[in-house]
Amino acid sequence: MSVPLPIEVNEDRQEPIYYQIEEQVKALIVSGYLPADTALPSIRALATDLGCSVITTRRAYQNLEQDAYIKTHRGKGTFVQEVGKKKRSMLKEQAVQDALRQAVRTARQHEYTDAEIKQLLNIVLREER
Structure with a gap:
């Protein structure tokens, strides 16, 4: 079961929505709010929660995974990685x-x-x- 993410996006801000998502998820991970191995919402579920496109949330998750904040396990979900x-x-x-x-x-x-x-x-x- 994944944890709902307390994040908000604002279309009026200069930063793209995917970037807003990335930065807020990073902050939740770095602060310890989301500890390692916490299950995150699916891309589709997060898009629905935030009222944005699946493409936008996919890009945020891809960037977070590339930067080693999260890891996706096919068939299991997306999880927070350990941050030293x-x-x-x-x-x-x-x-x-x-x-x-x-x-x-x-x-x-x-x-x-x-x-x-x-x-x-x-x-x-x-x-x-």
């Missing part, structure tokens, strides 16, 4: 850095200075404690 501690740590750091880069880009588009960006980050950090 070092890789997990690196990927978590990369995800946070990517999110911070995007936040800085957004702030710069609104003409905030570095000092103002740091001040905003400190506010968010205090709020999230």
